[in-house]
Amino acid sequence: xxxxxxxxxxxxxxxxxxxxxxxxxxxxxxxxxxxxxxxxxxxxxxxxxxxxxxxxxxxxxxxxxxxxxxxxxxxxxxxxxxxxxxxxxxxxxxxxxxxxxxxxxxxxxxxxxxxxxxxxxxxxxxxxxxxxxxxxxxxxxxxxxxxxxxxxxxxxxxxxxxxxxxxxxxxxxxxxxxxxxxxxxxxxxxxxxxxxxxxxxxxxxxxxxxxxxxxxxxxxxxxxxxxxxxxxxxxxxxxxxxxxxxxxxxxxxxxxxxxxxxxxxxxxxxxxxxxxxxxxxxxxxxxxxxxxxxxxxxxxxxxxxxxxxxxxxxxxxxxxxxxxxxxxxxxxxxxxxxxxxxxxxxxxxxxxxxxxxxxxxxxxxxxxxxxxxxxxxxxxxxxxxxxxxxxxxxxxxxxxxxxxxxxxxxxxxxxxxxxxxxxxxxxxxxxxxxxxxxxxxxxxxxxxxxxxxxxxxxxxxxxxxxxxxxxxxxxxxxxxxxxxxxxxxxxxxxxxxxxxxxxxxxxxxxxxxxxxxxxxxxxxxxxxxxxxxxxxxxxxxxxxxxxxxxxxxxxxxxxxxxxxxxxxxxxxxxxxxxxxxxxxxxxxxxxxxxxxxxxxxxxxxxxxxxxxxxxxxxxxx
Numbered sequence: 001x002x003x004x005x006x007x008x009x010x011x012x013x014x015x016x017x018x019x020x021x022x023x024x025x026x027x028x029x030x031x032x033x034x035x036x037x038x039x040x041x042x043x044x045x046x047x048x049x050x051x052x053x054x055x056x057x058x059x060x061x062x063x064x065x066x067x068x069x070x071x072x073x074x075x076x077x078x079x080x081x082x083x084x085x086x087x088x089x090x091x092x093x094x095x096x097x098x099x100x101x102x103x104x105x106x107x108x109x110x111x112x113x114x115x116x117x118x119x120x121x122x123x124x125x126x127x128x129x130x131x132x133x134x135x136x137x138x139x140x141x142x143x144x145x146x147x148x149x150x151x152x153x154x155x156x157x158x159x160x161x162x163x164x165x166x167x168x169x170x171x172x173x174x175x176x177x178x179x180x181x182x183x184x185x186x187x188x189x190x191x192x193x194x195x196x197x198x199x200x201x202x203x204x205x206x207x208x209x210x211x212x213x214x215x216x217x218x219x220x221x222x223x224x225x226x227x228x229x230x231x232x233x234x235x236x237x238x239x240x241x242x243x244x245x246x247x248x249x250x251x252x253x254x255x256x257x258x259x260x261x262x263x264x265x266x267x268x269x270x271x272x273x274x275x276x277x278x279x280x281x282x283x284x285x286x287x288x289x290x291x292x293x294x295x296x297x298x299x300x301x302x303x304x305x306x307x308x309x310x311x312x313x314x315x316x317x318x319x320x321x322x323x324x325x326x327x328x329x330x331x332x333x334x335x336x337x338x339x340x341x342x343x344x345x346x347x348x349x350x351x352x353x354x355x356x357x358x359x360x361x362x363x364x365x366x367x368x369x370x371x372x373x374x375x376x377x378x379x380x381x382x383x384x385x386x387x388x389x390x391x392x393x394x395x396x397x398x399x400x401x402x403x404x405x406x407x408x409x410x411x412x413x414x415x416x417x418x419x420x421x422x423x424x425x426x427x428x429x430x431x432x433x434x435x436x437x438x439x440x441x442x443x444x445x446x447x448x449x450x451x452x453x454x455x456x457x458x459x460x461x462x463x464x465x466x467x468x469x470x471x472x473x474x475x476x477x478x479x480x481x482x483x484x485x486x487x488x489x490x491x492x493x494x495x496x497x498x499x500x501x502x503x504x505x506x507x508x509x510x511x512x513x514x515x516x517x518x519x520x521x522x523x524x525x526x527x528x529x530x531x532x533x534x535x536x537x538x539x540x541x542x543x544x545x546x547x548x549x550x551x552x553x554x555x556x557x558x559x560x561x562x563x564x565x566x567x568x569x570x571x572x573x574x575x576x577x578x579x580x581x582x583x584x585x586x587x588x589x590x591x592x593x594x595x596x597x598x599x600x601x602x603x604x605x606x607x608x609x610x611x612x613x614x615x616x617x618x619x620x621x
Contacts, residue, residue, distance in 0.1 A: 005062060021174070022061075022070050024082035028093040029058035032125035039484075043122040050130040057133070073175060076100045080132050083171040086453045087160055090489030093125055094168040095132030095148030097140050102176075109179035111144035111207075111313050112172065114165070116187025116194035119154050119581060125488065138188065138297065141310065147172055149194075152487045156581045157194035158243060159571065160487045163451050165198070181207060181316035184309055188212035188260075189295065190581055192270065196245040203254035204321070204337040208312035210305060212260040213267035213295060215582045216274045217244040222582055224269050235589035235611055238348040239445060241329040243585060249277035250352070253325045254336055256312050258286050260305055262293035320382045324355045331443040332451075338382070342418065343373035343431060347443060347613060357384055363394040363403065366419075372616075373420035373431050383415035391415060395426035402426045436556055436618040442564065444590040444614065446554040447571050449508040449564040455492040456480060457499055457520055459513030464534065465547040468514060471596050472550070472568060475605055476512040479570025486571075486578070496520045508564040509557060514546070524565065527558035529620050530591070537593065540620045542610055544593050549609060553591040556618060568594075575602040590614045 010023050033051045036042050042051070064071060072079050076098045082091050099110070115137055120127070128150050140146055149168055155161040172178065183206050187195040192214025199209035215221040218240045222228040232240075241247040252274075261268035268289070275285040288305055290298025297305075326336035327350050334341040336353075344351045351370040358364050364385075368374070376393070378384075385391050387409050395402045406428055409415040420431035431437075438444070441452070458476060463469030483491045494503065496511075496518045503509070515522035515532050530551055531538040537551055553567040569588070577583035587604070590613045598607035615621050 009062060009066070019065055019068065022065055022073070024084050024091045025070070025072065025080070026058050026061045026065070026082075027091040028080065028082035028125065028129065029054040029061075031091050032093070032129050035488075036124055036126040041122075041124045041126065043124070043127070047126055047130070050126055053133075054126070054129060074098070074102070074104055076102055078132055078134060078136050080129050081171065081175075083167055085164070085167055085489065087163055087450070088454070088483070088487075088489035088491055092152065092164060092167070092488070093129055093132075093150050094171070095128070095137075095150075096172065097136050097146040097148070099141075099143055099145060101143060102145075107177075109177045109182075111141070111182040111184070112178045113139065113141060113144050113146045113184045113186060114169070114198075115139065115146055115148045116151065116157060116185075116191030117148065118187075118189035118191050121154075123154060125150070139186065139306065141306070141313075144182075144184075144313070145172070145176060145178065150488075151194070152489070154190060154581065155486065155584055156190055156243075157197055158584060159447055159451050160489075161194075162197075179316070180205075181319065182313045183317070184208045184210065184313055186210035186212070186309075187214070188297070189214055189267070192267075193581065196270065196274070197243060199255055199257055200245045200248040200251040201333045203251045203326075204317070204324075204335075206255050207315070207317040208256045208258065208309050210258050210260065210309060211270070212297065213262070213265055214270050215267070216270040217246040218582050218585055220273055221269060222580065225266065225582075226580060233608070233611070235613065236585070236587060238613075239586040239589065241348055241350075242332070242445075246273050246277035247329065247350075248327055248333075249274060249283070250281045250325055250327050251336065252278060252285075253281070253283055254321065255317075258288060258305060258308055260288045260290070260297065260301060262290045262295060262298060264293060265295045267295060320357075320378065320384065322357045324353065327352045331438060331440045332448060334440050338376055338378050340375045340377065341371050341373075342375055342439070343371070343420070343437065343616065345370045345372055345616075347438060347616065362389075363392050365394045365396065367396040371421075373418065375416065375418045375430075377416040378409075378414055380410075380412040380414045383409040383413045385409045385415060387411055387413070391417065393417070393419065395419070404428045436561060438614075438616050438618065442556055442562070444554050445572075445586045446552065446566060446569050446588050446590065447573075447586045449510070449554055449566045450483075450487075450571050452508060453506060454508040454510055454564075454566075455494060455499075455503055456510045457494055457496055457512065457518065459517035459521075460495045460497055461513070461517040461519060463517040464514050467547060467596050468550050469517065471594075471600075471606070472512050472514075472517070475568065475570075475600065478600075479510075482574075483570060504557065504559050504563070506563075508566065510566040510569070512568055514550075521567070524558050528553070528555060529614065529618070539591070539593060539610065542593075544595075544609060548596050550594045550596060550606075551591065552588060552594060552605070555590075555614075569605070574604070577603075 151161040192211040195211035259271040290301040354367040356365045406417040418430040536543045552569045557565045572587040592611035593609040595607035595609045
């Protein structure tokens with residue numbers, strides 16, 4: 001009945017943006033109860049009462065919104081909201097603590113703290129929402145909003161979990177006057193790992209970061225906590241650099257950061273690993289340690305952490321740092337303050353930049369390594385240059401320094417200029433070389449395609465052979481089911497015959513099957529870097545029999561190069577990796593050939609016969 005009423009209400013509110021914007025605030029309760037019953041996710045006896053209360057709350061909100069009211073958005077204390085995710089169209093919940101001093105239309109801007117929760121094997125929407133309805137959480141500064149991320153369950157805010165952060169943040173910004181210069185990220189345990197991730201990859205967005213425990217990298221953490229001797233493939237080890245905070249440690253120079261650990265907590269290892277990585281960069285970690293304390297906050301250290309974070313929030317972030325020091329291994333994370341890396345020499349190898357504002361010589365100085373193109377940009381009011389002179393940029397090389405003259409700042413004190421290297425020499429302007437290239441948000445690996453809107457495209461034709469056809473049927477069903485379990489949404493699905501121009505425009509397309517069974521794949525196959533013949537699959541100089549092998553791949557869609565296509569894969573970590581979040585890293589690179597003679601298991605979809613990365617032009621190496 002509630003679902004029916006919600007559907008009818010959504011139609012009624014479709015012409016009223018304010019009401020429709022709050023539809024998800026009700027729909028998250030309906031989904032919470034529906035999924036807990038449909039998928040047998042009631043894990044404790046008191047969760048039956050949670051379900052009753054959430055249905056009651058949803059009904060009350062529905063009735064209030066019919067009157068044009070949304071009181072849950074203005075009452076101080078803990079509340080629950082929702083939004084519709086662009087990834088899969090699912091409704092996703094978030095918790096929010098509204099400060100006691102909040103008054104609508106007060107004209108002031110507010111500090112916002114983000115809180116990342118710890119691991120919970122049974123943290124369904126039902127359990128998350130129940131806690132967020134009544135509990136202000138570990139930290140509730142009296143003069144700040146606190147956004148509690150569900151993060152699409154327990155994934156350390158990686159992939160769709162990271163997208164959840166930005167979508168929930170955008171929804172809170174839409175509703176409340178948030179001060180973008182007073183944002184703080186913090187979390188504990190698994191949430192501490194999330195805080196490390198956001199601290200190093202988006203450092204200049206925050207006034208401060210405060211990771212507690214958690215893990216800061218993969219290999220050493222698993223050796224310590226799982227006594228696991230890892231034997232990663234070359235590509236898997238490279239892909240650890242996508243998330244490992246230790247590999248991106250220099251970025252901590254761009255954000256005030258305070259780590260916390262209990263003295264007797266084994267997860268102090270995360271801070272110890274970061275201390276070593278930071279010392280290699282000439283940086284000393286600020287690390288508060290709770291004496292004689294295990295895996296929790298100690299009262300005295302907690303009070304000191306709050307005192308320091310309050311001081312940092314009051315000061316606010318530095319909007320225009322005089323020096324930017326950064327490293328990135330992927331164009332998924334290209335930006336730090338006023339520097340954006342536009343092209344790397346080679347993905348998964350470090351691309352480093354040091355950029356300094358002019359001093360006495362009036363030269364903006366840039367040093368780089370592993371970077372082929374970049375953009376320097378200052379928004380209105382931020383450009384610290386005279387408006388009557390061109391900006392001069394000095395690119396330091398190993399043998400000499402190239403001084404390039406760029407445009408003047410605008411009269412609004414904004415300035416933007418792009419530069420690229422050609423034949424080892426820096427030049428003014430973007431690289432206009434035609435053809436495909438890896439770029440922001442379109443650089444792989446396979447898992448990257450599931451950070452944005454995607455659609456599973458299922459085959460309706462006859463496969464080239466029975467074994468491959470059976471594998472595709474099984475693995476596509478598994479990908480859809482495990483997306484629901486692990487990322488808490490229903491994957492969009494269409495048959496190959498029904499994909500529209502709008503679908504090609506709006507979604508990354510996950511194509512299952514082969515050119516014989518999937519007519520859209522047949523259309524695209526001639527434009528892909530693999531050659532698919534009746535009896536063999538050819539990749540570079542290698543060939544594989546079609547009756548025993550299936551290709552997996554991510555590549556720009558030839559029909560819409562601003563979107564991906566993926567062949568025959570969901571996200572690439574599997575059941576075994578669910579047991580520890582540090583294992584939830586990409587397990588395959590840009591392409592792979594799967595040998596079907598080894599059955600899929602908890603680690604792989606079959607034996608990996610070959611795999612690798614495309615180069616920066618999306619060509620086979």
